[in-house]
Amino acid sequence: MSTTRNAALQTDPFESLGLSSDQAALYTAMLRLHRATLTELAEAVDRPAEDVLDALDGLVRLGAVNRQREEFLARHPAATIGRLVAERLDRVARETRQIDEVLAAAGRLTHHYDAGRDWRSGRFSVEPLSGADELCESVIGLALQAPPAELVMAVPDRRTMARFADGYGGQWIQAAADGILRPRMVVALDAVSAPAMREVCARFSAAGAGLRALDTVPSWFFALGDGTAGLPAEWGVPLPEHSYNCYLVHAPVVVGALRALFEELWARAAPISPHNNAQQVLRLAAHGLSDDAIARHLGVSVRTVRARFAEAMSELGAQSRFHAGVEAARRGWL
Known part of the structure; x- marks a missing residue:
């Protein structure tokens, strides 16, 4: 063992860094x-001059030797080794990034593999649910199996939001606060216009949930983790008055499609947040909402929205809404 260690210590450092023996x-x-x-x-x-010249050209390219007309000048070993080490570290960093990209791709490709396997075998597990209690318990139960479970959900109308908030919002808020659920929700503007609904949203936000609002949400649905989706019995139709009549679908291809739809809605939606009135109207305007849409979002009149814009402009010392937006971004309000 000692002989091996001594041999390792005698190894030429330049050979270790990729230089040839010549x-x-x-x-x-x-x-x-x-x-x-x-x-x-x-x-x-x-050695023959021709062989030496080939090796010298390599040393010049590496920066170990400088050529000055007919003479060659050796550079200091510290500079040479430093450059070689830096190049080796850059190469290792590139290889590490490539490995990370391959590992990430493996996860994405696995979803395609699972989807193809399920399609070929016909194994699309679908569970019909006929009540809100069963739905809520299913989501919490699945989340408890692998916390924190990432939940994305779309709520298209006020009645669905109100029923959810009154009966089950507290349980989901507690699950979010306890780290069991990691929820994000896109909610229709009219679903959060009432003060009671805005209070529920504030509680969700305080528990760590992400909430955004959009003028129109196409349908109710949710995706939990990578393997479970919740779908209505009929897409785009409000949930029935006395029964949820929905399905739990356990198929990665369905979950992936719904997640893609959710991310599109999320990118277009405006945040629901407890900022002060002046900041709030600027944040919503920055997401492209009109005065009327902002008024519906906040549950106030258009006149109140315009008064809050005036308040924001005064606070920021701005002469126009555009100027106010620029200044608000500079201050980190948006």
Whole structure:
């Protein structure tokens, strides 16, 4: 073992950094001579001048040797080794990033594999649910199996939001606060216009949930983790008055499609947040909402919205809404 260790210590450091044995020997001779012609170097290493010139060209490209007309000048070993080490570290960093990208791709490709397997085998597990209690318990039960479970959900109308908030919002808020659920919700504007609904949203936000509002949400649905989706019995139709009549679908391809739809809605939606009135109207306007849409979002009149814009402009010292938006972004309000 001692012999092996001593041999390792005697290994030429330049060879360890990728130089050939000819380049390492030539560079060592260059260090001793400091400055030499091609003929002098060939004599020093006892090699033909043509072979020495090939190795010298490699050392020049590596920055270990400088060429000055007919002479070659050795660079200081610290500078040479530093450059070689930096290049090796850059190469290792690139390879590490490539490995990370391959690992990420493996996860994405696995979803395609699972989807194809399910399609070929016909194994699309679908569970009909006929009540809100069963739905809520199913979501919490699945989340408890692998917390924190990422939940994305779309709520298209006020009645669905109100029923959910009154009967089950508290349980989901507690699950979010306890780290069991990690929810994000896109809600229709009219679903959060009432003060009671805005209070529920504030409680969700305080528990760590993400909430955004959109003028129109196409349908109710949710996706939990990578393997479970909730779908209405009929897409785009409000849930029935006395029964949820929905389905739990356990198929990665369905979950992936719903997640893609949710992310599109999420990108277009405006945040629901407890900022002060002046900041709030600016944040909503920055997401493209009109005065009328902002008024419906906040549950106030258009006149109140415009008064809040005036308040924001005064606070920011701005002469226009555009100027106010620029200044608000500079201050980190948006």
